[in-house]
Amino acid sequence: MQPEPIQAQSDTDKVPFLASSSQGDLSSSPLPRLILRLYGLRFSGELTLLQHSIRKSFIFKNGAPVQSESNLAGDSMTAFLSRSSPLNATEQLKIRQQKERTGGHEGLALIELGLIEPASLFELLQKQTQSALWECFGWASGSYVLNKKVHTDERLAPFQSDPMRLVQEGLSRYWNVERLLQELQENFYLYPVIHPHLGKMVKRVSLPLDCQPRLWNPRLNFSQNLADTELSPSTLSALWVLKECGGFRFLDSHANETTQPEARVLPQVKIESKKKQASSLKVIPDTKNGGNAPLSNFRTELTARKSAAESKDYYGLLGCSPKANNRELRKAYLAAAKKFHPDTLGRRGLATLRDETADLFARLTDAFELLSDPARRQAYDEGHTEEKDNLEANRVAGAELLYQKAKVLLRMGNFREAIAYLQEAIGLFPEESTFHSDLGWALYKKTPSEPEAAREALDCAIEIMPQDPLSHSRQAVVCRALGDTCRSEEALLRAQEIETASTRT
Structure with missing residues (x-):
């Protein structure tokens, strides 16, 4: 059954036909949007896509694609059929010979050779056309040409693809x-x-x-x-x-x-109005996705240590200063070894991270042995400075990229996926207060909420940047949810003081 047409949203959205043909650039008019516009106009004719030496043509009937042609051998009907049921060399030779005898009609050649049933021809044409269009969804450049004068075979009309479903499936793939x-x-x-x-x-x-x-x-x-x-x-x-x-x-x-x-600093009345609701909040640990606070915090620190190991920052891996003496070095190593020893994870409810920590534990030992040797440590310090500067720049850039992805997800309200990106960003660059602040807010806003873990993350943000009013106002909301009214009011007052001082300045 032929799908119902949609209407173009406005006259400015319509494809600008020039007499009987039109052309344009795919970088400004992506193919998925173009297909839906043609459907809205119930376009009948030919759409030709060009990119370098590639040329693909699609026949449309009443706004829906019904047939395709291409100058690429891999787009032929024989090649498409081979993907689902491989054809041997003899069969492919027979198809070429039969195609020449039938005047170039590949579908008729396949039927006469008994490789497909006559009733399957149109279904094969439909799938081939869909696949050829989808492959062009990923084109970042190229051009298109529309021609309304091309004749469309009426026999193909019942086998049109639904453009809405076709575009959705293509977008999800490409x-x-x-x-x-x-x-x-x-x-x-x-x-x-x-x-x-x-x-x-x-x-x-x-x-x-x-x-x-x-x-x-x-x-x-x-x-x-x-x-x-x-x-x-x-x-x-x-x-x-x-x-x-x-x-x-x-x-x-x-x-x-x-x-x-949403206000940047939440007013007192909003917090008070949610007092009863917040006090009865029931927190359900989300063990599947790192929802409980111990697992979430451990994963964040594990990511930071692994990042240090990969960048050969042995001081960061052990968690000590580059100026640490031998005693401080040994103390840092023992603390890290105790925390990340695989055999201790089970009783702490962190057994799912056993494989990840096993490799890290081995690297901790290697780093400690190197830095404990004065000669090797001196060689490491002297040769690692320039490399470390480059790695530091890459570390900050990588963290910022992860944070930008998290910001998009936060705007969409997808807190669970945003948390994963924020934890990775903190692992790369824990000195940035904004990462901790947004992580705390995401932990509080997600379902189920994690106010305890949120408070810890916001504490880190405030410790790094004490003059950030947003972190204080968020802390006020989280503390109110935890029933800590006194600290909530203090945090809100502090946020208002910072905002007032900033306004005066």
Whole structure:
């Protein structure tokens, strides 16, 4: 059955046809968006994609792709068929000979040789066309040409692919999570307005039950509505398709007077209003994903030590200063060996990290033996300075990259995945207070909440940067949830003092 057409969102979104043909650049009009625009216009004709010497052509009927051609041997119907049921050299030779006798029709040659059933030809054409389009989703450059004059075979109409489902599947295969998040990022803090026909659109894509746009709260922004959703490539690609097809549009936050953006410093009245709710909060340890505080903190320190080992920073690996004397060196080694000895993990509830710590424990011993030898330590100190500077720069850059990914996930309300990135960033660069502050807030906001671990992370942030009002205000909320009213009020007062002093300055 032919899928129902969608409407272009606006006149400016339509493909700008020039007489009977049009052309453009794929870098400014990505192929997935172009396919949905053609579907909205019910385009019938030929779409040609060009990249360097590669040329691929697709026949569209009423906005849906029905047939493809390519100048690449790997895109032929024979090659596509070989991926599912390998053809030997003799069969491939017979196909080429039969193709020449039938005037170049590869599908007819396959039928006459008995390699496929006649009823399977159109299904094979459909799958081949889908695969050829998907492979072009990853093109970062190239151009396209549209031609409305090309004749389309009416017999192919019943075998059209649903463009919405086709685009979703292609995006989940060829666009990673980071790119999909970037595409949706501009709408994170806007408020969704649902189209009346969204229900029909949702049936044509694959969405989990906890991410149904019809159940979204109009008083919450886009990221808040997705706070409890697992943002897999399939889910993100479905949301992208629905947005592009006009299933929902967005309003600026100022248009919704009932919703206010999150304040940087939370006022006293908000904390008081949540007192009863916070005092009854039940914390459930999440042992599967490092949810309990001991496992979370241990994993963070383990990541930092492993990073030091890989960069050959033996002082960082042992946890001591480069100026440490032999006694301090031995003390640091014994403390680290006790903490990371694989045999001690089981009784501390950390047995899942046994394999990771076994290698680290061996490196601890090697580092201690090297630094305990005066001659080897001197050679290490003299030859490691320049290398260490380069590694330090790489360490900071790597931590910043991880933090930027975490920020995107935090805006989406995906606290669980953000925590993993933040812990890695802290492992690389523990001196940055912002990493600890955001980690603490993510631990508190995730479900189930971890206020104890959140307080520890925020304590670290405040110790590094005592004049950061955001960390103090977050600490006030977390302490209130833990029932520590006195410390909560102190933290809030401190945050307000810092803000006031900053304003005066």
